[in-house]
Amino acid sequence: FTQYSSTFGNLLADIEFITSVDDKNWVYWIERAGIKTGRSFAVTLHAAPISIARFLAEELYSRKDSIIFCSATMNVAGSTEFISHRIGMDLVEQDRISSFVAGSAFNFKEQCRVLVPSFLPDPSDKNGEEVFAKAFAECMKRVLVLTNGRTLILFTSYKLMMLCAEQLEAELLAQAIPIHVLVQGVGASRESLTEQFKQKDRASVLLGTDSFWEGVDLIGDALTNLVIVKLPFDAVNDPIVNARAERVRMEMGDSFMGYTVPNAVIKF
Secondary structure, three states: OHHHHHHHHHHHHHHHHHHHOOOOOEEEEEEEEEEEEOOEEEEEEEEEEOOOHHHHHHHOHHHOOOOOOOOOOOOEOOEOHHHHHHOOHHHOOHHHOOOOOOOOOOOHHHHOOOOOOOOOOOOOOOOHHHHHHHHHHHHHHHHHHHHOOOEEEEOOOHHHHHHHHHHHHHHHHOOOOOEEEEEOOOOOOHHHHHHHHHOOOOEEEEEEOHHHHOOOOOOHHHOOEEEEOOOOOOOOOOHHHHHHHHHHHHHHOOHHHHHHHHHHHHHO
16 A cells, blocks of 8 residues: 555646746646547647756766766867756766767778768658658669668658658568668567677668667678668757757757757767
């Protein structure tokens, strides 16, 4: 009984916090669930902190003698200023902080080529996603056959990814050497899809959205082509993105250059 009483009490506290909408450092929103119950739709209530900087400074940095942050995605144009502000490092005594940026050993100039297909239709036009998906898939079929798969295609839209997968799957499997189409969100986990893609005994192409943009390591001959369908700008209708952009706009006056572009650069 005590366990259920505590859980119920926490639930009531969460509901009260969300519905009061009192804390200006949080963003609150309501989402309609996809399941219809009777004559109405179920809804879910959400709240998220706009910034975790002060929380990290007070609850983590002040309580530790030393902390090491290490990542391949921490600087923009050679500077860690953007991420430092986001995670509250600028609230720490500066004599406690030292930083080092290590360059990549990969010779981009000699070992890769960047191609931009300017002939594809604009996906933002009327019926643009369907038209774009068809044209993009036709272009990719030729590339994938030439390279025997070995391609990771990154999307910013789940809908567009599924449209392209439908266009690619049947024809690629019908090739003399079948090329398997692996799609995020269709049964297998990210880790399982990555392992399937690495298998040397079959040709594959892997289609992924947000979680595949970071933290995936495909070394050697496993990956020949990396295809980025759109630049990875955050969704403009995301409540947290909107709230954080508004906060940056209030502090700096330009949320696009102060928040949207650096976020996209880090993911890119």
